[in-house]
Amino acid sequence: MQRSRIAFFVFSALVGSVALSGCDQVAEQPKASAPAATPVGVVTLNSQAITLKKELPGRVSAFQIAEIRPQVSGIVQSRLFEEGTQVEKGQALYQINPDIFEAELAASRAAVARAEASIASSKSKASRYKELLAIKAVSQQDFDEADAASKQASAELLTAQAQLKSAQINLDYSHVSSPISGQISKSSVTVGALVSAGQTSALATVTQLDPIYVDLTQSSNELTKLKRALASGALGVDSTTQTDVELIMEDGSVYPHKGTLQFSEVTVDPSTGSVTLRAKFPNPEKLLLPGMYVRAEVVEGVKSDAILAPQRGVSRNTKGEPTAMVVSKNNTVESRVLKVERTLGANWLVSEGLADGDQLIVEGLQKIRPGAPVTATAAQSSANNSQ
Known part of the structure; x- marks a missing residue:
């Protein structure tokens, strides 16, 4: 019995020691620290x-195009240009056989001379009859007929002069000339071909390539947003570069010359919902050709x-x-x-x-x-x- 009590006291002491030791360990654990800054x-x-720019797609179009058609009918006597070369305004391109027009011009000149001679005689007669009528040497009817003949001669002279001018124009038209300066295409007719006034097919086409136009397309929605931003003052206007346009070629290179914005359409294309803007570029190297696809950077404004x-x-x-x-x-x-x-x-x-x-x-x-x-x-x- 004595031994059991001793064993119980020893066991209790050991359990208390372990509990105290555990409490000490818990007390010794450090508190959790705040997370470190990363x-x-x-x-x-x-x-x-910054200056805001918008990239827009576009197509190159010719500055001027003239389709050469004859104004008179006849046989082509000669072609006076080399295909694909530069021609100047007023330069002769074709010669139509002028013989019939020269003959018509000569006949018109003769008609003018005849009318001038007739008018001199009729005016002189009307003047004499006027004096005789004053002394009642001729009747009023005779004077009226002489005066009418004089006026008719004057009218015939005017008609003859108009016919002379028309004949001269037709003779001039036998020399088919270029109305603009530019590069000429291949000829659709050869020497000996019969051409007629007002024919539908062109003899050749002259295209002015310098300067040249680029037609850009912008959605009407973007254009509306831009106008609102400018009106609200969110974007300022840079007067020095507002109309400047930079061009990016099909191969990604930058075109060496800057263009200027000319105008924008006032209507929206219903099929695409876009507005066309036209820019003009110098083209001295003829790098831009009609029909080419390009991209252009247009200045929209300045965001301060x-x-x-x-x-x-x-x-x-x-x-x-x-x-x-x-x-x-x-x-x-x-x-x-x-x-x-x-x-x-x-x-x-x-x-x-x-x-x-x-x-x-x-x-x-x-x-x-x-x-x-x-x-x-x-x-x-x-x-x-x-x-």
Whole structure:
């Protein structure tokens, strides 16, 4: 019995010792510390003035086109140009047999001479009859007939002169000349061909290539937005470059000459919903040819307080909205929903969601979440925050 009591006291002492030891270990465990700040790379955003440009598709069209057609009928005697060469305004291109027109001109000249002789005689007779009528040596009827004959002779002279002019014009038209300066196409007729006045087929075509037009198309919706932005003052007008147009060729190269915007259509094409804008370009090297497809950059205006955010710092949420992570004033992560307008190089043009001075996180995005503490440093490979 005595041994059982001793064993019980020993067991109780051991259990108490273990319990005290466990309490000591619990007391010795350190309290949980606050999460450490995550280092991130940021780009400090600055508002700036940028010139906004819009890229539009377009087609090249000739500045002037003249289809050469004969004004008189006859046989082509000669072709006076080399196909594919440059011709000048007024230069003779074809010679139609002029014999019949020269004969008509000679006959018209004779008719004029005859009318001039007749008018001299009739005027003299009418003058004499007027004097005789005063002394009643002739009747009133005789005078009236002489006066009418004089007036008729004057009218016949006018008719003969008109016919002479018409004959001269027809003779001139036998020399088929170019109405404009430009490059001429191949000839559709040869020497000996019979041509007629007003025929539907052209003898050749002259195309003026310098300067040259580029017809651009812009959606009516974009044009409306641009007009509203200009009217509200969101975009300023740069008078020095507002009408400047830069051209990008089919192979991606930049056309060496700048063009100027001439006008825009006042109606919308119902089949495409677009408006046509026409620009004029110098084309001394003849690089632009009618029918070519090109792209043009047109100046829309100047945005004075633009915010450009690097594309690598902008992502999309589950709703498809553009979002960005920025460093708040208390050095924690803040998520922003953005409204972006367009891309400019490697940047987004942001209209809502970011402001001047914001620190946009572009590095370490995979390690952070909204509300987490961060340590911000300038991004090592940050893109220049400009267009």
